Amino acid sequence: MFRFLVIAAAMLVSAQTTLAHAHGSESSEAPPPKQDAPAVPVRAIIVKNRPMLVDLKGMTLYYFERDDSGNKSTCDGKCAESWIPVAASPNAQASGDFTVITRSDGSKMWAFRYRPLYSSHADTAPGDANGIYDPSNLWHVVRP
Numbered sequence: 001m002f003r004f005l006v007i008a009a010a011m012l013v014s015a016q017t018t019l020a021h022a023h024g025s026e027s028s029e030a031p032p033p034k035q036d037a038p039a040v041p042v043r044a045i046i047v048k049n050r051p052m053l054v055d056l057k058g059m060t061l062y063y064f065e066r067d068d069s070g071n072k073s074t075c076d077g078k079c080a081e082s083w084i085p086v087a088a089s090p091n092a093q094a095s096g097d098f099t100v101i102t103r104s105d106g107s108k109m110w111a112f113r114y115r116p117l118y119s120s121h122a123d124t125a126p127g128d129a130n131g132i133y134d135p136s137n138l139w140h141v142v143r144p
Contacts, residue, residue, distance in 0.1 A: 040098045040110060041086065042117065044144045047127060053112060053142040055086060055119060058126025063115040065138040070114035073103050083131075083139070085109040086117040097144075112142055 041056045053061045062083065066074045075083050088108040092100045099111045110117050120131030120139070131139050 059119045060129045061142045073116040083118040
């Protein structure tokens, strides 16, 4: 009798699982939740045993030595044509070591530890770090 009850219980559980996953015209399962864009469009990677920050496309991020006030970018005009500011949405919020800085034109950009973040026109593929060959030696790869 005990064996019969165990077999019947196993069959019942199996039937419920099959019915729960059956493909019908109506689905009781909700669609998977949408993944929101990351709050900060930056991630850390390791290249040649050294950590560095990159944007979501994998492009190396840099900081400018002269951006030392903590609340503004000094790279405008021609400078911003070669060094692309990492744009932030108008409603972006600071998160951890990342802050939002307002540029002189009113646009917003991301900063890491109060240093504005830029990518370089000299980098053409993810992982490139050609911006470090700047003759002024004022541009540096951002390290977490």
